[in-house]
Amino acid sequence: MKKPEIGHHISQRYNEELEDVRNKVLYMGGLVEQQLADAVQALTTMDSALAEVVITNDYKVNRLEVEIDDECIHILARRQPAAGDLRLLMAIIKTITDLERIGDEAERVGRMALRFIEGESTKDTKPLLGIGYFGDHVRRNLHDALDAFARMDVQAATQIAKEDLKIDQEYEGILRQLMTYMMEDPRSIPRVIGVMWSARALERIGDRARNICEYVIYLVGGKDVRHTSLEQVEEDVRGSNRSEKDK
């Protein structure tokens, strides 16, 4: 399968612009990943200072989204890109929307952490038990999705998108556990609900990592896989790799 290459334009300036926008997306991805890691750590270690850092830093993510959007419009208007670059730019425009929303979810987890820490004098951290591992799983999946984006690796993207199913199952398990806590001790309900929202936020981040994978497949394969089964995509990728070898 042919990968779209960036450094193939006659205009050196155009190459640089595309490379620059791509690097900014990767930088934004790294920032969002850090925000997610910090938010989960703030919640599980009840570190309110770290939670404050996450909440404060969200503006950096927002600023990057606006900046990259502007650069994309600029390139679209000045360079009138052909099909391959157009797909890259579409994927970037969609990816940064998801990254910005992941940033919002991380901020939400930060706020829940603050509420959890301040909320009660009892230091019952039992509801947090599953969250650390779950958050780590979601963060690793986001990292892998961004990695597939950086390498434009459609095969990896397909695998990572499938990982989201496991995240959904883990999430269901955590929900059941949290409901049990609440039923056993109704006074804990307000506190546990906050943990539940955090778990939900993490599950949504998993969905968005999956979105990014789908843009990679869409971008590289030129094939729209949104709303089709990943098994089908995998088969298609395998088929296309085979025919590539046959050449």
Added chain:
Amino acid sequence: MKKPEIGHHISQRYNEELEDVRNKVLYMGGLVEQQLADAVQALTTMDSALAEVVITNDYKVNRLEVEIDDECIHILARRQPAAGDLRLLMAIIKTITDLERIGDEAERVGRMALRFIEGESTKDTKPLLGIGYFGDHVRRNLHDALDAFARMDVQAATQIAKEDLKIDQEYEGILRQLMTYMMEDPRSIPRVIGVMWSARALERIGDRARNICEYVIYLVGGKDVRHTSLEQVEEDVRGSNRSEKDK
């Protein structure tokens, strides 16, 4: 304030293409609004047949997103649009992503409705009390946002975006009420949690209606208001209208 006009191109075919893609967005908006109305009605009247209809119809929303995306890429590649049209197309690409996700949230409410109806033999509908009114408020706001999009009315869009604050407040009220139910009767927890997810889905739909308003402001005003206060935007719009009159 100058509105971007669609029918101003020398190529009649190009005008038709832009008009066609815009009409499809409005059609998609109407469909999503109907899905939302049906989902809320299914939940509040415990109508499982209607919930099934919502769940089944989501594929139509998904199909429209892919179709419109393709048309936008086609126009970008063939017509190499200038700044104004480019902003319109960017707004469309972003709006349909939000519409598709609103469709997903409506489907989620439909699933929660099914679970709520099937879940228990006791017909305690108390937790549903606030949801009908809240859902109607969210639906009206989405309708107004789509209307502002259709008319490209930046002033209306600013007003509607502000309405989201009220939706957020209503949502907080519903949450508190639901938590009280749970604490009073812990056996109701699994059932009430489903209603809580539905309320959350509706609140998120409010956020997305606000996103659509922001794209209108961005598109028409050529001004990026994401992540800035709406009061500032309102002031800017007023100022700009004044200077328009002064001319």
